[in-house]
Amino acid sequence: MLSQERAPIYEALQEFEKKRVVPFDVPGHKRGRGNPELAALLGEQCVRMDVNSMKPLDNLCHPVSVIRDAEQLAAEAFGAAHAFLMVGGTTSAVQAMILSSASRGEKIILPRNVHRSVMGAMVLCGAVPVYVDPACDDRLGIPLGMRREDVARAIRENPDAKAVLVNNPTYYGICSDLRAIVKMAHENGMLCLADEAHGTHFYFGADMPVSAMAAGADMAAVSMHKSGGSLTQSSLLLAGPAMSEGHVRQIINLTQTTSGSYLLLSSLDISRRNLALRGRESFAKVVEMADYARSEINQIGGYYAFSEELVNGDSVFAFDKTKLSVNTLDIGLAGIEVYDLLRDEYDIQIEFGDLGNILAYLSIGDRPREIERLVGALAEVRRRFGKEPDAAGLMRQEYIEPQVDASPQEAFYAPKESLPLDKTPGHICSEFVMCYPPGIPILAPGERITRRIVDYIKYAKVKGCSMTGPEDPDIERLNVLSGLH
Amino acid sequence: MTVEFWFSEPHTPNVKLSIRVDRQLYSGKSEFQRIDVFDSPEFGRFLTLDGYMMLTEKDEFIYHEMITHVPMAVHPNVRDVLVIGAGDGGVIRELTQYQDLEHIDMVEIDELVVEVCKKYLPKTACRLDDPRLTIHYEDGLKFVRGKENAYDLIIVDSTDPFGPGEGLFTREFYGNCYKALREDGILINQHESPFYPEDAAACQRAHKNLVESFPIAKVYQAHIPTYPSGHWLFGFASKKYHPLRDLNETRWNLRGIPCRYYTTTLHKGAFYIPAYVEELLKHVEHE
Numbered sequence: 001m002l003s004q005e006r007a008p009i010y011e012a013l014q015e016f017e018k019k020r021v022v023p024f025d026v027p028g029h030k031r032g033r034g035n036p037e038l039a040a041l042l043g044e045q046c047v048r049m050d051v052n053s054m055k056p057l058d059n060l061c062h063p064v065s066v067i068r069d070a071e072q073l074a075a076e077a078f079g080a081a082h083a084f085l086m087v088g089g090t091t092s093a094v095q096a097m098i099l100s101s102a103s104r105g106e107k108i109i110l111p112r113n114v115h116r117s118v119m120g121a122m123v124l125c126g127a128v129p130v131y132v133d134p135a136c137d138d139r140l141g142i143p144l145g146m147r148r149e150d151v152a153r154a155i156r157e158n159p160d161a162k163a164v165l166v167n168n169p170t171y172y173g174i175c176s177d178l179r180a181i182v183k184m185a186h187e188n189g190m191l192c193l194a195d196e197a198h199g200t201h202f203y204f205g206a207d208m209p210v211s212a213m214a215a216g217a218d219m220a221a222v223s224m225h226k227s228g229g230s231l232t233q234s235s236l237l238l239a240g241p242a243m244s245e246g247h248v249r250q251i252i253n254l255t256q257t258t259s260g261s262y263l264l265l266s267s268l269d270i271s272r273r274n275l276a277l278r279g280r281e282s283f284a285k286v287v288e289m290a291d292y293a294r295s296e297i298n299q300i301g302g303y304y305a306f307s308e309e310l311v312n313g314d315s316v317f318a319f320d321k322t323k324l325s326v327n328t329l330d331i332g333l334a335g336i337e338v339y340d341l342l343r344d345e346y347d348i349q350i351e352f353g354d355l356g357n358i359l360a361y362l363s364i365g366d367r368p369r370e371i372e373r374l375v376g377a378l379a380e381v382r383r384r385f386g387k388e389p390d391a392a393g394l395m396r397q398e399y400i401e402p403q404v405d406a407s408p409q410e411a412f413y414a415p416k417e418s419l420p421l422d423k424t425p426g427h428i429c430s431e432f433v434m435c436y437p438p439g440i441p442i443l444a445p446g447e448r449i450t451r452r453i454v455d456y457i458k459y460a461k462v463k464g465c466s467m468t469g470p471e472d473p474d475i476e477r478l479n480v481l482s483g484l485h
Numbered sequence: 486m487t488v489e490f491w492f493s494e495p496h497t498p499n500v501k502l503s504i505r506v507d508r509q510l511y512s513g514k515s516e517f518q519r520i521d522v523f524d525s526p527e528f529g530r531f532l533t534l535d536g537y538m539m540l541t542e543k544d545e546f547i548y549h550e551m552i553t554h555v556p557m558a559v560h561p562n563v564r565d566v567l568v569i570g571a572g573d574g575g576v577i578r579e580l581t582q583y584q585d586l587e588h589i590d591m592v593e594i595d596e597l598v599v600e601v602c603k604k605y606l607p608k609t610a611c612r613l614d615d616p617r618l619t620i621h622y623e624d625g626l627k628f629v630r631g632k633e634n635a636y637d638l639i640i641v642d643s644t645d646p647f648g649p650g651e652g653l654f655t656r657e658f659y660g661n662c663y664k665a666l667r668e669d670g671i672l673i674n675q676h677e678s679p680f681y682p683e684d685a686a687a688c689q690r691a692h693k694n695l696v697e698s699f700p701i702a703k704v705y706q707a708h709i710p711t712y713p714s715g716h717w718l719f720g721f722a723s724k725k726y727h728p729l730r731d732l733n734e735t736r737w738n739l740r741g742i743p744c745r746y747y748t749t750t751l752h753k754g755a756f757y758i759p760a761y762v763e764e765l766l767k768h769v770e771h772e
Contacts, residue, residue: 346656369652372626377657379630384666 004276008069009269030083059258066419077276080238086443093221093237102127102162110165113143135315144315145176163191173323178215183188194220200228204279209318230271234264282364302331332387403448411446417482427480432469496713515597550747553579559738569625569681572598574610626652632665641674659698669725680714693769705755
């Protein structure tokens with residue numbers, strides 16, 4: 001077994017470089033010569049690494065040498081039985097996870113606050129969602145994790161379900177009791193899947209919520225480009241011993257590009273090494289900065305930067321302390337308004353803002369001086385733009401329980417008609433509607449549209465959320481199933 | 486026989502200033518920056534941070550007098566002052582000449598700079614033991630954030646807007662200074678230079694942030710031979726007092742403070758800036 005200090009793909013690229021092989025294969029820029037502007041933009045070193053699969057560099061679709069080695073090192077670093085390097089973002093990892101677990105008409109038990117990629121996968125394979133109502137925090141207005149009793153009930157009522165999917169953690173850093181859920185799933189012959197897009201550091205930091213692999217989950221989608229420090233669009237799919245590596249790879253290859261980028265692959269390799277060798281100290285620093293930021297922000301007044309005090313042993317089983325989530329309602333501004341002000345007035349780009357909260361992403365790349373800027377700017381936003389909270393008329397509740405009346409695949413491909421927003425309540429939606437970030441659908445294909453949902457959409461638009469999903473880019477009209485339902 | 490031992494600082498990728506060095510007295514590295522002290526035949530002793538010229542014995546009086554006496558000749562009643570940066574002590578030396586000052590808070594992020602200056606630059610660091618002075622070794626942005634209605638004058642004697650000083654040119658910092666000042670407070674800052682493109686861009690950005698944070702935001706100039714292009718600017722941001730209309734020449738001159746650069750006449754002239762600089766600044770004002 002190779003040591004974690006090795007980076008097989010990166011090393012193979014360096015070796016290959018030295019040979020100065022003459023390219024008569026793709027890509028056509030031929031080490032940048034054919035596209036000098038690209039070479040000037042990215043740097044020669046970068047464009048020279050942008051090469052095609054070939055024997056010394058292995059093949060992402062069927063790895064047998066250096067990519068396989070890199071995958072084995074990743075599996076070892078993450079405590080998984082198998083690891084797959086993914087170049088289509090965590091979306092591709094999540095979708096491969098779902099496609100490997102259920103097919104048409106089969107059920108998956110999951111919370112409603114999942115990422116759009118989960119829903120998209122269900123549209124593709126025809127799986128049917130069984131939603132577990134995530135508990136909600138009234139003060140914060142955010143959906144929490146799943147309660148054990150709610151998962152148990154969903155399993156009891158759907159004994160034929162194929163898998164249970166858990167967010168570990170949610171966008172805001174909330175974790176469910178993953179170990180208990182894995183146990184319940186396995187006891188009932190179901191797989192347990194984890195969307196760990198925001199949980200890469202769980203595998204390396206001390207004092208973190210339990211990671212999916214450690215909890216015994218069967219598969220986990222892990223973003224390497226978030227807390228992992230890797231390039232955007234690079235990700236990992238982890239699998240436990242119960243999954244067939246070959247089967248999962250076949251599923252991945254159904255939609256994966258045959259021209260996987262070596263920039264992304266070598267980035268994954270190096271980042272895995274960095275995490276394995278230095279992850280513990282790096283994430284300890286991140287937690288320290290996050291704790292400091294929270295304590296400073298909570299002294300400004302009005303803001304509530306929440307953390308472990310939310311833990312209640314069930315729907316908030318654990319909290320990811322690296323997440324800097326702040327509730328903004330008491331300064332009379334919606335989270336999205338604070339998000340916009342920070343960007344427009346202070347050149348500070350945070351991760352996202354929704355109805356009542358903002359999320360700033362702290363990572364191994366942050367320094368104390370940037371934290372000071374963020375805290376200083378938040379104080380100024382309150383001083384200059386804060387309003388009386390009651391007078392501001394802010395909407396609190398993020399979560400609206402969906403009414404699923406058709407499977408996502410059926411609804412997406414069914415004959416449809418376009419209606420103005422105000423005429424849609426009562427119809428079944430055939431498309432997605434969501435704010436991006438976080439990309440959690442407000443409406444998914446197959447769900448019945450209600451007045452309350454329409455009000456939410458309008459409010460989100462007014463407050464400035466970027467919305468996406470519907471065919472109509474202005475989101476004045478929605479596609480609904482035509483005919484009577 | 487002369488030894489070809491030179492200190493050089495690139496002012497742009499195509500322009501350098503070189504100063505012949507007699508010998509290097511100190512080289513060290515703090516958590517924040519690299520610190521060097523040299524002796525030179527022409528400029529005497531000089532201090533550099535991260536390879537950038539900070540001050541020389543020969544021309545430091547220009548910078549320190551202009552950043553201190555201009556606001557002190559305008560504000561009629563300065564009692565409490567906040568100085569950010571100023572690790573070399575020059576601003577403190579100028580300020581402590583005012584008897585009616587009650588308290589000075591100096592916030593310098595790098596303790597090593599103060600230590601090195603006390604040892605090697607006694608001519609600028611000589612008043613760091615004034616009883617009215619309290620030195621805080623922390624981030625200026627963090628310090629000022631916690632203050633409200635506490636100062637009559639804030640002087641930001643910072644390095645350049647990249648490196649440890651970058652937070653001191655931001656919108657949120659100026660906003661926090663506004664909050665920390667009393668209702669007739671003045672904010673003075675090192676405002677970069679309008680000549681070379683990168684410096685001019687930084688200057689313009691700082692001016693925009695100040696214009697958007699204070700009702701009065703003016704700029705004045707001085708000639709500092711050892712800074713890039715020699716043409717250097719200071720920002721005068723104020724809640725109430727106008728730098729020219731509220732200048733009280735008689736009152737300041739009666740204090741009898743000896744200066745080698747500043748005069749109340751020069752004070753007036755310093756606010757009349759070249760056409761291209763006016764243009765640069767107007768570009769970001771929304772009049």
